[in-house]
Amino acid sequence: MKLGKSAWIGILAIAAWSSGSRAWAGSAPLTSEVERFAAGFLPWEPESHFTAKPDPASDLRGLHAFTIERTGKYEKLNIKTVYYVSADEKWIFAGSVVKNNLKPGETNAIESDRDVSGVADYMRGLFRSKAEAHLEPSMDRGGMKGLRVELDTGYFSQPLHYWIEPDGSAFLMGEFWKLGEPVADQRRAKIDLSHAPAVGAESPKITMVEYADMECPFCKKRGQQMDKLMEKYASKLAIRRYYKFYPLWAGHVWSTKAASAGVCLSRFSADLLFRFKQLCYDNQESLTLARLDQLIFDFVDSAGLDRKQFLSCYLQEPSFAQVRRDMEEGGFLGVNSTPTYYLNGVEIYWLPDEVMEDYLKVLLSRKR
Numbered sequence: 001m002k003l004g005k006s007a008w009i010g011i012l013a014i015a016a017w018s019s020g021s022r023a024w025a026g027s028a029p030l031t032s033e034v035e036r037f038a039a040g041f042l043p044w045e046p047e048s049h050f051t052a053k054p055d056p057a058s059d060l061r062g063l064h065a066f067t068i069e070r071t072g073k074y075e076k077l078n079i080k081t082v083y084y085v086s087a088d089e090k091w092i093f094a095g096s097v098v099k100n101n102l103k104p105g106e107t108n109a110i111e112s113d114r115d116v117s118g119v120a121d122y123m124r125g126l127f128r129s130k131a132e133a134h135l136e137p138s139m140d141r142g143g144m145k146g147l148r149v150e151l152d153t154g155y156f157s158q159p160l161h162y163w164i165e166p167d168g169s170a171f172l173m174g175e176f177w178k179l180g181e182p183v184a185d186q187r188r189a190k191i192d193l194s195h196a197p198a199v200g201a202e203s204p205k206i207t208m209v210e211y212a213d214m215e216c217p218f219c220k221k222r223g224q225q226m227d228k229l230m231e232k233y234a235s236k237l238a239i240r241r242y243y244k245f246y247p248l249w250a251g252h253v254w255s256t257k258a259a260s261a262g263v264c265l266s267r268f269s270a271d272l273l274f275r276f277k278q279l280c281y282d283n284q285e286s287l288t289l290a291r292l293d294q295l296i297f298d299f300v301d302s303a304g305l306d307r308k309q310f311l312s313c314y315l316q317e318p319s320f321a322q323v324r325r326d327m328e329e330g331g332f333l334g335v336n337s338t339p340t341y342y343l344n345g346v347e348i349y350w351l352p353d354e355v356m357e358d359y360l361k362v363l364l365s366r367k368r
Contacts, residue, residue, distance in 0.1 A: 040183035043349030062143035086142030095174010107168035184345030197270035204240035215252035264313035
């Protein structure tokens, strides 16, 4: 029986079956390693306290589960979640799990794209968009089979990378990380800054990477707060701020067009992108698809740019290719909301209003 759309149920932590795994209790050194991973992976919190406990009831066939709890200064940043360690203890998975609701033994071995058609059906329902699922052996991790899902955004195909149990019993939405290696270093290795527009220090000590959407109200709020913090701290800390395009196209109607325009403007200069982003924020509540085009062309003309040259990029493959790269990169990092900030590979989940400045103050104190 092939995996159909009705065979998938999405949940954050599952009570899965695994032959023999329920007796596994986990070693103290491994538990400590999982806690160290959580400390590097979770968004920064100034007074974090971590506990990790083996959770055999949530084991998958090829992965051992650990329940993680983090408390600290900010209640909004407290978290309880589940991570999964591969049997060889080389990889740790952070993300969500979707369990196949067929009984053990009724699922099929995953051998071809035909066997993951149910995943494509699941993603179509989730995003209300065309989707295709393909096995990607180069992405195999921790005994799981790599999977690439291509979603039709209406402008280009967005790639998402997931994993599936070889027997089809579970579908994993998240990322595998190398256990024992600093997460910040792994993140920096995944982030490509070669084409990202940036402002700030030319020889930075702090690299700030911002994944954002110009139609996102919270991006506007935090982006403008970040502008003020850059004025206050950028020179003191030698910060360079990079912008990544992450339009939430499934719910924001003009975000992808704005991202395309932003890419094209950044090829003239990074300053033009940041000015255009601010213009979008200033008009965010009243913008529509039609009004956005007028806003864009008025901006291009007022900046004295060659409109023909701009149009050779706008809504064309060169701009979409960069947006696609940024979104794929964000997926590998685990970006699932905007804005998302990384400072030298450390994630700042800017939910308490003061948390970003708190972190900058810590960096400043370390410098002194």
